[in-house]
Amino acid sequence: MDFSSKLLENAVNEVSRLPGIGKRTALRLVLHLLKQPKENTKYLTEALSLVRNEVKSCVKCHNISDTTLCDICTNPNRNAELVCVVEDIRDVMAIENTGQFRGVYHVLGGKISPIEGVGPQNLQIESLVSKVKNGEVKELIFALSSTMEGDTTNFYIFKQIESYHITTSTIARGISVGDELEYADEVTLGRSIVNRIPFEQSLKG
Amino acid sequence: MDFSSKLLENAVNEVSRLPGIGKRTALRLVLHLLKQPKENTKYLTEALSLVRNEVKSCVKCHNISDTTLCDICTNPNRNAELVCVVEDIRDVMAIENTGQFRGVYHVLGGKISPIEGVGPQNLQIESLVSKVKNGEVKELIFALSSTMEGDTTNFYIFKQIESYHITTSTIARGISVGDELEYADEVTLGRSIVNRIPFEQSLKG
Structure with missing residues (x-):
């Protein structure tokens, strides 16, 4: 892609480094921000910087958390x-x-x-x-x-x-609720037969 | 969605305001940034802020440009x-x-x-x-x-x-190069017949 602006090119390049986002999508997103009020970009960039720099992990379970626990x-x-x-x-x-x-x-x-x-x-x-x-x-x-x-x-x-x-x-691995048997792969179906559960128990779910 | 962190929730909300990006995709993108070095988030947010605040339009053609013309x-x-x-x-x-x-x-x-x-x-x-x-x-x-x-x-x-x-x-509106006639919509096909061009001219393309 040939950009008329280095600033735009740079922003598109950075956005397209995100997983699953190509150059075209990145350009669409950046052009969207350019059409919106400047505050929107400010909120977005501030929220990203903040979460990246301030976020903690729970010391016990290592889940993302704002507090030590x-x-x-x-x-x-x-x-x-x-x-x-x-x-x-x-x-x-x-x-x-x-x-x-x-x-x-x-x-x-x-x-x-x-x-x-x-x-x-x-x-x-x-x-x-x-x-x-x-x-x-x-x-x-x-x-x-x-x-x-x-x-x-x-x-x-x-x-x-x-x-x-x-x-x-x-x-438990098995057939998803609502799924048709004929479309299940054989490993899943096989395991779901081997690991079958008492019928009364299945009524509780 | 129930987040364990307000900072994360806030970042996901801001990212999901972009067009075509839902909450799940936004979460995936933010978690990606959290796994990457802090510099990557810095480069991304700086590039976005810069393009939003500094980009100009060409005074003549109004295209995005870093310069006045x-x-x-x-x-x-x-x-x-x-x-x-x-x-x-x-x-x-x-x-x-x-x-x-x-x-x-x-x-x-x-x-x-x-x-x-x-x-x-x-x-x-x-x-x-x-x-x-x-x-x-x-x-x-x-x-x-x-x-x-x-x-x-x-x-x-x-x-x-x-x-x-x-x-x-x-x-010109017409059949795309490489397209099969049978799949063209009738308006396009109709126009392409009405606005037909001399055969010799078509050889130049």
Whole structure:
């Protein structure tokens, strides 16, 4: 692209470095800002700078938080001994949305992925293991994505804590509610038959 | 969405005010910035602030420019009497990309659109009419989108300059190069038959 303005070109280049945003979309977004009042750009840039420079992680669960301990970890009504291991804040938000979980979280910050250069040392695994070691955890629920990286991460953590004999579980894999059987992939369908549950239990969901 | 951090929520809200970006995408973008070095957010916000606060319009063609007169308007090799009327900078970039146009542009900044509250007074129409009035223009090429709003804007401008007897033209509408006839809509196909061109001329393109 050939820009008539260096400032515009620079802004488009910076915006297009965001994931999933190409040059054309970036140009559309920057031109939108140029048409809007200057305050809008000010609010946007201030909010981004602020979140980048000021945001903290909860020292206990490593979720994004404005305070040293997050609202979930400080909530006395949550079971601190039931710990759900997730990848990032989006998974916490998704599980919180269901209203079905009254334990606490442990946010790893990613999955083990040699291709992307993410090893165990880049994730919050050590602090999870020491929680288990200190007897703070009764049950660990693995709730990572059902991918090669997710399974690897689950297995790596499991091996580290195996000897402490706590309950470990993983969220159920199966046919999504509302899905047609014929369109399910065979691995999911196979697992959902092997891991079938008593019919009475399915009525509670 | 229920955020664990007000700073994060605020940033996501601001990003999701951009056109075509929903809350989920906004969250993905902000989390991406949080994983990147702080400098990246700094570069992004600085580039946006700078372009919003410092960018100028060329006083002659109203295209976005870092200088009072843009590179196209100051280029002595361009025919200043051949003026192409476009909606915004993206159209200038698209036409420049073809390498087929050696005149100059006049950027309206939009199209007349009562639904979006854009009237002739919000566009750079007056300055175009006075260019024509002052005898600066020999031919005006209308290159707006082929929509109701584009046609309305063309017609509005045409009525204002009709009495000055300059040449006016509009870019050709027809079947796109590489397109199959059977998939063309009937209006386009109809126009392309009515406005057919000598075969020898088509060989030059």
